[in-house]
Amino acid sequence: MSAEIRAATDVGGTFTDLVYFSVDPETGAQRIVTAKTDTTPPDFERGVLNVIAKSGAPVDEIAFLAHGTTVVINALTERKGVKTGLITTEGFRDSLEIARGNRPDYFNLHYVKPAPFVPRHLRREVPGRIAHHGGERAPLDLRGLPKILDDFRAEGVEAVAICLLHSYANPNHERAVLDKVTELWPEAAAVASHQITREWREYERTSTAVLSAYVQPVAERYLGRLADGVRGGGFGGQLYIMQSNCGVDSVDRTKEIPITMVESGPASGFWGAAELGRLLGDPNVLALDIGGTTAKCSLIEGGHVKIISDYWIERSRRSAGYPIQVPVVDLVEIGNGGGSIAWVDDFGKLHVGPQSAGAQPGPAAYGRGGTEPTTTDANLALGRINRDYFAGGEIDADMDAVDRALGELADKLGVDRADAARGIVRIANNNMINALKLISLNRGYDPRDFTLVAFGGGGGMHAVALAAELGIRKVVIPRAADVFSAWGMLMSDLRRDYFVTRLFGLNAGNAERLDGLIDEVTETAAAQFRREGIERDRIRFLRYGNLRYENQEHGVEVPLRDGATVDEITEAFHDAYEREYTYRLEAPVEFVGVHLVAIAEVGKLTPVPLAPTGRTLDDAVKGRRAVDYATEGVHDADVYDGDLLEPGMAFEGPAVVETKGSTTVVHPENAVTVDDYGNLVIEL
């Protein structure tokens, strides 16, 4: 019997990554292989087949293939979805354009409000009203629908979004519209808001339905070609698609609501960090993913990744952005990655990001015409990145270009090049520290209680400096840090998150109501799994309540343990509230909604320790070079080949660990050990 192979592929803007584990059925020994190839738009499935081929994995022996992709987020940000029509409740077609009226860039009188994805003439209304308690206030009238759809056809619409008032409380009207649209126009993609979200706020739900419809044909085509492509290539196993909630889901289910893939890349990385934490006995993790253009971070407490449905794209201090009410891992993202450009303002102040040099022209060191210094260029100039092994030796670092770019910046600052480079690294670090504080200190968590797990191409470069600043004692750089998102997918379960708004006072009189709601949502989830052949005994349920003091708006999520009484839930709320906000009130508590997580294992992998080969630490030493630590001076650092390190090895900083895809900078006096799984564990 041949080895069982589980593989994950992650399609990013530049690279398509692969990680596969082959498990020997006799011994249980695992072999881990990683590979990276160029992404191949618009035929992304070709890149997936290429990377499988490059890795040497026999396609026909892959039993489980997980897939993550940026296709949805790219279709949104590049406006490459389809022409979409919208159907709303009478009186509310402009909700999408009115939005919430907010203007984060408030001193700017030339602020431009984000344009709606559907223009007004393609936003149509149907009479009929559901009331806030879910009862019918006025019957639905579909007599105008055929004409609306005729107009849509004539306008070249390809997808129809439907969002009616209070459909979170009662989706019957919405469902009736959807059925009629599907019946009258089966070729069009159609989605109703209740299929995606059962939470209130009509603008957010409308936006969610619209953005989902907008990408649906694109995503369907993509998923169809992917599935056909890998099957045509000989793949006969199960194909799963990574979701934004840290779980995977089937291709068919994902095709129905592809918007749930929107943050699949970061989600799998954070899930990987949570799984790694569990594996290493560190359930409290600050996870940090530093890529080329952004850094993202998320807090994991007790192995629990927080999933929220208050997610927006293109939102910043400059723009209101667009809401998508789908379950997404709770993350903070800042425009600060390896390619972020350093610049000096009119007043001689140094900034890093959020503009990025991207892949073209890329950092000055790429030698492709980039003239502005980036964080990567500063790291090269300081010897933190190996100029003779840049991008795993695939690019000759153009150090003249780096010097020119840094020289110009240094002149503006009135300092020398080395100071300019140190300044860039310190500012970049500070930007990331503020992001890490946002997810920890600002929410009542002390970062010193957490292990920092850093990954992505730049994770190891900055992690130790950030940890030192935040008082964190332990940093873990995962093996395969540069393809860690793909690794995380292999650890994922089939997971679905259900958020349902249902408002009532949390008191003994409503205990039955609460139980009824939980049963109802649980039943919905179980039925959905059952349709896909997964019986209830294979599903694990986690339940949370969103609670608040009466009259408040923002809630706090607390676990609803099986059999917990109303009093216990209330007390758990008071505690959680006080931790987050420093005080508690003697005020009535209100139940706002339930968050149910349904999980079924579908071939998730459990890593086993790596077998040692007998190499010694000396075998892994590549040499020694001077490294500028920005705040801790210049030190001669030992340079290790990360691919040759193995479990049990230990060394001290100053040191640098290099692999093809990433560099880890170990500061003086750090103690490094290589754990059983090949991860670098750095004690500060």
Add this chain to the structure above:
Amino acid sequence: MTTTAADQITLEIIQNSLQAISDEMFAAFRKTAMSAIIYEVLDMGTAITDGEGNLASSGAGIPAFVGVLDKAVKRVIELNRDDIRPGDIFATNDPFYGGVTHLNDVVLAMPVFAEGRLVAWTANIAHWNDVGGMVPGSISNEAKEIYQEGLRLPGVKLVAGGEPIKSVMEIIKVNSRLPDFLQGDMWAGIAAARVGERRILELVAKYGLETFVTALDLFMEYGEEVARHALAGLPKGTFTLEEEQDSGAVYKVTVEITDDEFVVDLRDNPDQDKGPNNASRDGSLVAAQMVFMNITDAHSSANEGHFRPLRLLTRPGSVFDPNPGAAFAVYYEVEIRLYDLIWRCLAPHLGDRLPAGSFGSICGTFIGGPHPDTGRHFTIVEPQVGGWGGSRERDGNSAMFSGFHGDTFNCPAEVAETRYGLYVDRLALNDAPGGEGEHRGGKGIVLEYRVRSNGCFFTCAYTRNKHTPWALEGGREGSPNYAEVIRADGSVKEYAVVTALDVNEGDVIRIHTGHGGGYGDPKRRAHNLVDDDLRNGFTTEEQARSVYGYG
């Protein structure tokens, strides 16, 4: 050289951290507040000042509150000079005691001591739903003196050395018609101030007291430098405008821009209003500061240094600098009128730095009464969104809050129907004519509330009703702000200003907000844009022909 560079970076890190702290206080306040006017409308602000009350950084939210808190802190220092200790929190809401706006806006200010020295203050301001006074919600168009507008908090201690002063808290609570909301909002403010104090102390511990103080000083110098740099690029001269208001009063402004000063002269203005239509001198200064921010550096965070080139001249006893005793409830419409006046005065002279006039009113809307589902009292206190003016580059934005607001959110119909027990029958862009131009004004809205219970009230005070939003370069004026009350019997009456009008089950309150003013001759509007407007119902065939000269 090396140390200088390192120090610069350290200073910048401290300055960035101050911004992060202001934002953190803001987020904490917002998440814990009990009133929609705070957590959704974001009628609130947070700030950090230096030890003397000079603004160092301010949180997100609402620009009209950015310049308020420093003034409050300075007055609190004056009033309590020898009695300011660690752990204290002071409260003020009275324009004669540092309150700046009106009695509903309560400021909480907390001194931050490091190594025995007062190095900073954290402060926040928020609109409390009801602080007593002659009407529910405390805001009446009928008030003649401040004593009718609620409880006055003259910059006194609410918390002493970390211990809440129960007697003061009880007095405040008993004076409110909504004590539960008040208590929740008060604790939200206290918690936010304390979070800020803790974070500042961490910063000082990390970088040292002297470095921290230096960072604040230099940050303000940087703010001044940014402002002077922008000032240098502005056309110089003296510009004057007088404008009649809906009330019949004529407001007048003269702005003098020189190489090193930006002087706003408001001395030649009417005597203070006998009703609540007054703005305190500090409030008038805030309006001037906002315009100054708009035309100098729209993106950087405002601090005391940025406002150094700005000078305001007022006449005591006038509407923009009233004497004690004056009422202030509707200060916000006075201030936004002043803001709009300065903006309008400068717009034709500053190249294209300023777009045409917007709907330009807070459109403060107050509806209250018994909730039909629960029987509990509900109160809506909300501003409205409306249209913004066109500019040389583009059409104005539709359905945005006024220039006094910022990251302010409207209330979703689904939430309003549940929370307030009204039906929201319609929320749509306004299809009335107005605001046409080469680049047209953005659209206002039409919002319909259907009242579901008897014994409710409706109050509003909208401006830009008679005198509609102004245009630029040959564009057309925008459309008016007003509310219609459609009685269950079908009769209709229009209002712009009304106090505590009885409304009952089946009555509909239909709010119309205006389009912004147009920019440029409508005849020059690109035909493809007129096509779009026709297709989208933003103009009619008739208007396209007669106004845009189309077809």
